[in-house]
Amino acid sequence: SQKIEQNSEALNIQEGKTATLTCNYTNYSPAYLQWYRQDPGRGPVFLLLIRENEKEKRKERLKVTFDTTLKQSLFHITASQPADSATYLCALDRAGNTGKLIFGQGTTLQVKP
Amino acid sequence: NAGVTQTPKFRVLKTGQSMTLLCAQDMNHEYMYWYRQDPGMGLRLIHYSVGEGTTAKGEVPDGYNVSRLKKQNFLLGLESAAPSQTSVYFCASSYSNYGNSNQPQHFGDGTRLSIL
Numbered sequence: 001s002q003k004i005e006q007n008s009e010a011l012n013i014q015e016g017k018t019a020t021l022t023c024n025y026t027n028y029s030p031a032y033l034q035w036y037r038q039d040p041g042r043g044p045v046f047l048l049l050i051r052e053n054e055k056e057k058r059k060e061r062l063k064v065t066f067d068t069t070l071k072q073s074l075f076h077i078t079a080s081q082p083a084d085s086a087t088y089l090c091a092l093d094r095a096g097n098t099g100k101l102i103f104g105q106g107t108t109l110q111v112k113p
Numbered sequence: 114n115a116g117v118t119q120t121p122k123f124r125v126l127k128t129g130q131s132m133t134l135l136c137a138q139d140m141n142h143e144y145m146y147w148y149r150q151d152p153g154m155g156l157r158l159i160h161y162s163v164g165e166g167t168t169a170k171g172e173v174p175d176g177y178n179v180s181r182l183k184k185q186n187f188l189l190g191l192e193s194a195a196p197s198q199t200s201v202y203f204c205a206s207s208y209s210n211y212g213n214s215n216q217p218q219h220f221g222d223g224t225r226l227s228i229l
Binding site for chain 2: 004008016031032034041042043044045046049051089093099100101102103104105106
């Protein structure tokens with residue numbers, strides 16, 4: 001069955017550095033990949049979507065890459081700030097037009113001042 | 114614009130009791146979803162709906178039922194609650210994906226449900 005893996009260990013970095021989070025998947029060839037942010041006690045919030053024919057997508061300090069050969073997506077936050085501390089989830093589409101997503105378990109990012 | 118609103122926010126049930134979780138969205142979205150989130154696991158899809166009057170099973174549908182009588186509302190029912198259903202439940206909605214334009218999902222802030 002399809003599987004998505006994100007680093008279960010928290011990522012701790014210093015303010016101002018670039019945070020890089022990894023999302024690996026197996027047994028599946030998604031057409032799209034989405035990244036969400038989740039704060040404690042809140043629902044996920046959509047950040048970025050990247051299509052299989054796009055290598056890279058940017059939005060302000062965020063950058064997502066999608067390597068369908070490696071079956072991997074990387075999520076970068078440049079010039080990180082303490083306010084970026086949260087759990088980040090990646091999600092792949094299943095198939096068709098139903099919008100059914102498979103979510104990874106998330107990686108928690110802690111940015112220290 | 115409230116977005117996606119879930120009620121209640123917290124609930125404690127005894128094994129065997131039934132209850133309904135309500136999800137309401139004011140964005141005129143066609144699609145709606147119910148997920149559960151457990152520690153160390155990703156969000157898992159319980160049921161979803163691609164339009165008013167239609168529902169379908171997701172990844173973990175057993176023990177749950179849903180209804181979508183109105184476009185803006187999606188109800189999740191637990192027929193006979195079990196301790197394994199202790200979880201945080203999230204509702205989400207999105208525009209339709211016709212034409213293969215994958216749409217982001219908008220989530221509520223969850224219902225924290227404990228079954229004793």
